[in-house]
Amino acid sequence: MTAESFIILLYILVLASYVGFELINKVPPTLHTPLMSGSNAISGITIVGAIIACNVLNYGAISKWLGMIALILATINVVGGYALTDRMLKMFKKK
Amino acid sequence: MNILIQIAYLAASILFIIGIKMLGRTSTARKGNFLSSLGMFIAIFATVIQVEAITLVDILICVIIGSALGLFIAFKVQMTKVPEMVALFNGFGGLASLTVALADFWLNTQEKGLQVDQITGISVAISILIGGVTFTGSLIAYLKLNGKVSGKAITFTGQHLINLLLLIAAVGVSVFALTDFSNPTFMIALAILSLVIGVLVVIPIGGADMPVVISLLNSYSGMAACATGFVLNNNVLIVAGALVGASGIILTQIMCKAMNRSLINVLLGGFGQTSGSG
Structure with a gap:
């Protein structure tokens, strides 16, 4: 990685973190768990990295298998996370 | 691109x-x-x-x-068991970040024989460390809420000292890993150390405090994804990871306040067992 691209990534990190800090305020207690679950699903974004890691053509490569394991794990996180959050929020509406 | x-x-x-x-x-x-x-x-x-x-x-x-x-x-899952399932999903996310970072490191240094730069190496080490702690930490949180591991605070003398020494050891092997990328032993040692640290930091915390811990570990999994973004030079991983990492910390603080607890108190452990739930 060049110093220039590292600095750009660092800018992205700092600004996105600031947005993250400002996004959450005065959340009603009933939403604590859904918010935790929903943002947990977002942290499954690592699925993008897992897909890239799977993109190795050699089946004898350890990296390929690590990538595929990561993809299964990340998919559980993403799909399960969103589905569980939606199930929770659906119950709220019925009340 | x-x-x-x-x-x-x-x-x-x-x-x-x-x-x-x-x-x-x-x-x-x-x-x-x-x-x-x-x-x-x-x-x-x-x-x-x-x-x-x-x-x-x-x-x-x-x-x-x-x-x-x-x-x-x-x-x-029953709706009463949602927090422990969030913990489980979160653990998988952490392990996925660890695995992706390790896969990319392995591909470049072992299979392609390339020399990776220090920034990438440090990012790999951070992904492995935070991802590993998130995985086993979340797993212990899941098992505690599930009742398979006692919800009581499990403490022993010298606990904080051992955690500190393990953390120093983790930093130590990371430094060794950065000096010689052709030898993957140190990165693997770092992965094992981080898995052990994850167990040890959550085990002294009582079951009643677990929701706060899960929220904090959720924030960690965001940071792990963010570090993986630095490994892969990928913007969306950094943005999404940073958003979850930062908002997760704020949410953790809000949850602490709602329970009348301080975050430091929760993390030092050994207090939450009196509330009985878990």
Whole structure:
């Protein structure tokens, strides 16, 4: 990685973190768990990295298998996370 | 780098921000979750179209297995057991970040014989450390809420000292790993150390404090994804990871306040067992 691209990534990190800090305020207690679950699903974004890691053509490569394991794990996180959050929020509406 | 893919990643990032914002209000929460999942779909789609056609089958198989397991857990679980399932999902996310970082490191240094630069090396080490702690920490939180591990605070003398020494050891092996990338032993040692640290930091915390711990570990998994973004030079991983990492810390503080506890108190452990739940 060049110093220039590292600095750009660092800018992205700092600004996105600031947005993250400002996004959450005065959340009603009933939403604590859904918010935790929903943002947990977002942290499954690592699925993008897992897909890239799977993109190795050699089946004898350890990296390929690590990538595929990561993809299964990340998919559980993403799909399960969103589905569980939606199930929770659906119950709220019925009340 | 394809401009359309980058625009798709930008769109996904915006949807994540709007999604988290809307999840904080009762009237918009469900729509917020939908928008965030739409963002995730866009990010995944933009990534899948860049891969080699042959690997598409592998990817599809992994995604089908993961989706089936994820949906099965999400729909089967009783609503009272939601926090422990969030912990479990979160643990998988942490392990995925560790594995992706290790896969990329292995591909470059062992299989391609390339020399990676120090920034990438440090990012790999951070991904492994935070991802590993998130995985076993979340697993212990899951087992505690489940009753398979005692919900009581498990403490022993010298606990904090041992944790500190392990953390120093983790930093030590990272430094060794950075001096010689051709030798993967140190990165593997770091992975094992981080898994042990994850167990030891959560085990002294009582079951009643677990929701706070899960929220904090959720924030960690965001940071792990963010570090993986630095490994892969990928913007959307950094944005989404940083959003979850930062908003997770704020949410953790809010939850602490709601329970009349201080975060330091929770993390030092040994207090939460009196409340009885868990």
